[in-house]
Amino acid sequence: MQPVGIGIIGCGNISAAYLKAAKSFPVLAIKALADRDQAAAQKRSEEFGIPAVSVAALLADPEIEIVLNLTIPGAHVKVGLEILKAGKHAYSEKPLGIDFADATRLVEEAGKRRLRLGSAPDTFLGGAHQAAREFVDEGNLGSPVGGTAFFMCPGHERWHPNPDFYYQRGGGPMLDMGPYYITDLVNILGPVARVAAMAPQPRRARTITSEPKKGQTIDVEVPTHVVGMLEFHSGAVASITMSFDVAAHKHLPLEIYGTEGSLIVPDPNHFGGEVKFLKKGGEWTDVPVARPYADGNYRSIGLADMAAAIRQDRPHRASGDLALHVLEVMEAIGKAAETRRTIDITTRPERPQPLAQSAGLDRLA
Numbered sequence: 577m578q579p580v581g582i583g584i585i586g587c588g589n590i591s592a593a594y595l596k597a598a599k600s601f602p603v604l605a606i607k608a609l610a611d612r613d614q615a616a617a618q619k620r621s622e623e624f625g626i627p628a629v630s631v632a633a634l635l636a637d638p639e640i641e642i643v644l645n646l647t648i649p650g651a652h653v654k655v656g657l658e659i660l661k662a663g664k665h666a667y668s669e670k671p672l673g674i675d676f677a678d679a680t681r682l683v684e685e686a687g688k689r690r691l692r693l694g695s696a697p698d699t700f701l702g703g704a705h706q707a708a709r710e711f712v713d714e715g716n717l718g719s720p721v722g723g724t725a726f727f728m729c730p731g732h733e734r735w736h737p738n739p740d741f742y743y744q745r746g747g748g749p750m751l752d753m754g755p756y757y758i759t760d761l762v763n764i765l766g767p768v769a770r771v772a773a774m775a776p777q778p779r780r781a782r783t784i785t786s787e788p789k790k791g792q793t794i795d796v797e798v799p800t801h802v803v804g805m806l807e808f809h810s811g812a813v814a815s816i817t818m819s820f821d822v823a824a825h826k827h828l829p830l831e832i833y834g835t836e837g838s839l840i841v842p843d844p845n846h847f848g849g850e851v852k853f854l855k856k857g858g859e860w861t862d863v864p865v866a867r868p869y870a871d872g873n874y875r876s877i878g879l880a881d882m883a884a885a886i887r888q889d890r891p892h893r894a895s896g897d898l899a900l901h902v903l904e905v906m907e908a909i910g911k912a913a914e915t916r917r918t919i920d921i922t923t924r925p926e927r928p929q930p931l932a933q934s935a936g937l938d939r940l941a
């Protein structure tokens with residue numbers, strides 16, 4: 577398969593993970609790096625031997641077919657629209673945007689221009705998550721009943737070098753971590769129909785303890801302890817807690833319950849991990865994860881799948897429609913908490929096609 581030319585806009589913290597993982601996918605030919613902060617692009621250029629150029633030069637490069645948008649969440653839609661208007665396919669880091677109406681414009685613009693729009697997270701394509709989905713699809717759990725999703729930590733100001741955006745509009749634990757959990761739940765249980773929520777803000781200010789901004793204070797603009805309920809079209813009801821206010825806890829990241837048994841799905845921030853099943857009345861047993869993409873960091877597999885899908889003229893899995901649904905759910909959780917009402921979800925994407933058990937690196941190459 578002929579490789580697809582990729583340009584990257586946004587050369588901050590996460591760009592290194594993409595530049596490393598992309599080497600696993602020969603379909604990805606990374607041609608250029610850009611950032612509004614030229615020094616950030618230059619730094620990655622020196623580390624990975626890929627030219628650093630201006631954003632305008634990258635968007636004008638005829639060798640680039642897909643632009644990977646690794647800017648901060650508040651810039652995702654603006655930069656995404658610039659990419660599409662330059663005639664390139666766009667693939668965004670999560671969340672697709674920080675405002676559902678705004679991100680809808682991105683999906684519409686891509687549709688109008690017949691360009692692809694893709695978005696992280698792509699961890700649901702990891703071997704463990706695909707094995708969990710197949711196990712549920714085979715009917716082993718009976719009818720879906722519900723589930724739980726937990727991400728709770730003391731806050732990212734302990735480790736991120738530039739953590740301010742996590743506490744500004746468009747930040748918060750739900751928009752930051754919710755995409756991993758909700759995308760995995762939608763991949764397994766199908767789309768969400770309705771949500772309810774409560775979301776307090778236990779602290780108005782946070783003190784950065786990571787370098788180089790150690791000691792600086794961030795004003796908190798968003799709820800930082802978000803507790804929601806998701807009702808799926810399937811009838812299942814799951815609870816989700818995303819928090820930057822919890823010192824420690826012992827909940828598992830993701831569990832799914834059915835009329836016949838319970839399933840433990842590993843952390844959806846990673847590609848692998850143990851999948852465990854307990855059949856009603858029985859003991860916990862391992863669900864085999866004999867699949868590719870289960871034993872490392874494949875952050876860029878969604879982009880590789882989109883690149884291969886362009887060459888193969890088929891739908892890609894980490895799609896703009898899926899990411900828009902997840903964004904609508906997350907925004908509705910915020911609104912439900914504010915208004916003390918349940919909120920109906922308007923988008924209803926198809927579940928992405930499962931990744932065939934045999935889909936090795938060569939299939940995405």
Ligand SMILES: NC(=O)c1ccc[n+]([C@@H]2O[C@H](COP(=O)([O-])OP(=O)(O)OC[C@H]3O[C@@H](n4cnc5c(N)ncnc54)[C@H](O)[C@@H]3O)[C@@H](O)[C@H]2O)c1
Nearest residue numbers: 586587588589590611612613616646647648649651669670
């Ligand atoms: N850091 C992580 O561990 C992590 C993990 C998964 C996903 N993400 C996601 O990746 C994205 C980027 O996160 P990060 O941690 O790398 O942030 P970061 O702040 O380290 O880097 C973002 C970069 O984008 C650049 N940028 C911002 N607006 C721009 C614009 N309009 N045009 C061009 N460049 C622009 C900034 O100069 C910066 O270099 C976020 O959406 C985040 O949610 C981050």
